[in-house]
Each structure stands twice: as structure tokens, then as C-alpha cells.
Amino acid sequence: MAESRTFVCNHCNKTIDAWSDGNPYYLDHKDEKHYAYHPDHVNLAMCIGNDKPHICLSCGYEFKLDSRFPITNCRKCNSENIADTFKLNGEQCPACHRGAFYIDPGRFCVT
Numbered sequence: 250m251a252e253s254r255t256f257v258c259n260h261c262n263k264t265i266d267a268w269s270d271g272n273p274y275y276l277d278h279k280d281e282k283h284y285a286y287h288p289d290h291v292n293l294a295m296c297i298g299n300d301k302p303h304i305c306l307s308c309g310y311e312f313k314l315d316s317r318f319p320i321t322n323c324r325k326c327n328s329e330n331i332a333d334t335f336k337l338n339g340e341q342c343p344a345c346h347r348g349a350f351y352i353d354p355g356r357f358c359v360t
């Protein structure tokens with residue numbers, strides 16, 4: 250089961266869509282990365298890592314954090330204030346630095 254959430258800033262209305270599964274990936278025989286998604290259970294079973302979408306809460310830079318090679322600082326501004334986009338509830342919005350994200354109740358869905 251995968252869950253999708255949309256976070257909305259209560260000040261500037263910036264929205265971020267997040268997906269509970271992130272982007273699970275496996276490597277082929279050439280070490281190339283391939284993503285697998287539901288309901289692709291055969292390939293999902295081969296997944297060895299996950300590129301999870303993250304956002305820098307300081308500068309707003311959005312990137313994928315590879316679970317096999319995790320980083321702790323934003324590549325752009327070097328801030329340690331990075332967050333999983335799926336866990337943004339109550340976090341400060343990096344676009345306006347004034348509001349906070351909350352889950353948009355109208356867009357909440359489970360598949």
C-alpha cells in the first residue's frame with residue numbers, strides 16, 4: 250500500500266506532493282539504476298535502495314536522497330536542515346520562510 254500526500258504552506262500556498270514509497274530502485278547487470286513502482290512486484294523485490302525525495306528547508310532545493318549514499322547537508326547551500334518531503338507536516342516553508350506546511354485534506358489519498 251502506498252500513500253500520497255500534498256503539503257501546502259499556510260502562508261504562500263506552495264505545494265509539495267509526496268509519495269510514501271519514494272523511488273525504490275534496483276541495479277541491472279551494468280550497475281544502472283532502474284526504478285520500480287507498484288504494482289511491479291517482481292522488480293520491487295529486487296530493489297536494494299531508494300531515492301527518496303527530500304527538500305532543503307533553508308533554500309528550498311528539492312533533490313532525491315539515495316538511501317545507500319545518504320547525505321546530511323543540502324548540496325546547494327550546505328544546510329543540515331533537510332527533510333523527507335513525506336514528513337513535512339509542521340515544517341517551515343523554505344519558499345517564504347514564514348508559513349508552515351500542513352497536509353491538504355482534500356488531496357489526501359491512499360491507493
Ligand SMILES: [Zn+2]
Nearest residue numbers: 258261342345
Ligand atoms: Zn510558504
Ligand SMILES: [Zn+2]
Nearest residue numbers: 305308323326
Ligand atoms: Zn539548501
